[in-house]
Amino acid sequence: MAETDLQIEEKKAVQAAGESTRDVPVFVPPVDIYESENALTLLADMPGVPIDKIDIDLDSDQLTIRGMVDHEESKGKVIFKEFTYGDYYRQFTLSSDIDRSRIQASMKDGVLKLVLPKAEAAKPRKITVQSM
Amino acid sequence: MAIFRYPGWRWPDMPGALEDFEKARRQMDRLLSAFTGGSEAVTSSGVFPPLIVTEEEDKICVEAEISGIKAEDLDISIVGRTLTISGERKPEEAQDVNYHRRERKWGSFRKALTLPEDVSGDGVRAECRDGLLRLVLPKPEHVKPRKITIQGQ
Numbered sequence: 001m002a003e004t005d006l007q008i009e010e011k012k013a014v015q016a017a018g019e020s021t022r023d024v025p026v027f028v029p030p031v032d033i034y035e036s037e038n039a040l041t042l043l044a045d046m047p048g049v050p051i052d053k054i055d056i057d058l059d060s061d062q063l064t065i066r067g068m069v070d071h072e073e074s075k076g077k078v079i080f081k082e083f084t085y086g087d088y089y090r091q092f093t094l095s096s097d098i099d100r101s102r103i104q105a106s107m108k109d110g111v112l113k114l115v116l117p118k119a120e121a122a123k124p125r126k127i128t129v130q131s132m
Numbered sequence: 133m134a135i136f137r138y139p140g141w142r143w144p145d146m147p148g149a150l151e152d153f154e155k156a157r158r159q160m161d162r163l164l165s166a167f168t169g170g171s172e173a174v175t176s177s178g179v180f181p182p183l184i185v186t187e188e189e190d191k192i193c194v195e196a197e198i199s200g201i202k203a204e205d206l207d208i209s210i211v212g213r214t215l216t217i218s219g220e221r222k223p224e225e226a227q228d229v230n231y232h233r234r235e236r237k238w239g240s241f242r243k244a245l246t247l248p249e250d251v252s253g254d255g256v257r258a259e260c261r262d263g264l265l266r267l268v269l270p271k272p273e274h275v276k277p278r279k280i281t282i283q284g285q
Contacts, residue, residue, distance in 0.1 A: 006180035006221055006241040030235035034226055043224065045236055047199035047263035071264065074193050076186035079248060081174055083182035083197055110199030110263015 008082065014089050024069065025086035029112075033092075040096065040116040046088045047110040054112060056105055063092045065112065097121055180241040181217065181265070190276050192247060192269040199263030200236065208258055208267065213250060215269070218242035249275050 014026040029044040042065075046054075049067035057064040067088040097119035104115040176182065181196040196217065198206065206219040220240040251269040258267050 006237055006239040008176050008178055008180050008182050009237055010176060030237075032224070032234050032236045033232040034229040035232060036226070036229045041226070041229070043236060045199040045263070047197040050262050070262070074184070074186040074188075074195070076188035076191075076193060078184065078186050079192075080183060080185040080245075082176045083184065084174055107262075109201060109260070110197075 011083065011086070013086075022068070022087065025084055026089050027086050028090055029065070029067070029088040031090065038118055040094070040098070040118065042092075042112075042114040042116070044088070044090065044112045044114075045110065046112055048085060049088060049107075049110065049112075051107040054105070054107060056103075056114065058094075058098065058100060058103070061094045063094055063116075065090050065114075067112070177243075179243045180221075181243065183243070183245070185245070187248060190271055192249065192251060192271065194245070194265075194267040194269065196265040196267075197263065198260070198265050200238075201263075203260050206260070206265070210247075210251060210253065210256065210269070213247045215245045215247055215267075216242065217245075217265075 009030060011027040014028055029046050031045075032043040034041050042063075044065060044067075046067040048069040048071050050070050053068040053070055055064075055066040055068075057066075065088070069085050069087055071085055073085075094116070099117045099119045102117045104113075106113045181198045184195045186193045186195075194215065198219075198221075201219055201221050205222065206217070209216050218241060221238045223238040247269065249271050252272040255270045256267065258265065260266075
């Protein structure tokens with residue numbers, strides 16, 4: 001058992017990210033980004049977004065993630081409401097060079113995983129110092 | 133001292149300044165009404181997972197946002213009128229990496245909810261899809277509304 005108790009993180013609405021044509025709120029998904037020697041990995045929580053409603057775009061160093069929520073509004077009377085359904089949008093500027101041809105995206109349990117492999121030129125190269 | 137405006141009066145060297153002010157005020161009102169009116173307000177209990185509970189004539193539906201939680205790490209039980217959702221959200225294990233951002237939370241959770249009506253134990257459906265949990269709790273026969281037809285002579 002983990003020691004931490006999970007709290008609700010209130011969804012943050014996107015501030016002016018270009019207007020959406022869909023009449024639903026747009027939220028900023030919380031992300032984890034970690035870097036290994038070979039790749040940059042991004043995890044984003046996007047509950048309610050199926051894999052075919054994800055749109056990932058890499059334009060020079062601008063990475064844009066969009067996810068459209070897919071759910072049927074319940075017809076019943078609302079008794080209790082703690083969250084709102086909405087789309088997700090977030091943009092990042094990448095610093096290191098990414099090998100576009102090998103980008104992998106997968107979706108599991110509402111979490112997007114994006115693996116951005118580093119281009120050869122951006123990988124750290126070991127320089128051996130030769131003794132004279 | 134009072135500041136008031138004559139009808140039709142304008143700022144001499146700033147024509148339209150007050151109109152802009154009025155416009156801003158109207159926009160503000162509209163913005164505020166979007167928060168108070170329209171859809172139902174969101175009231176958070178602060179306990180994970182966030183829920184939406186809706187009631188229909190014959191069933192109660194509970195929806196929860198549980199992204200990143202596997203079905204086997206989730207425990208749902210109903211005792212009497214109390215629905216309990218508990219489980220754990222596990223962090224992804226990654227070796228030899230540098231974290232640039234860590235915004236996703238993990239940990240264990242337990243949330244109990246008193247249902248507004250009795251539910252019949254069997255026939256409860258639970259499904260997990262794309263990080264959403266959806267529970268359908270049918271009401272037992274005796275609390276369902278019954279239609280009474282009036283017979284003519």
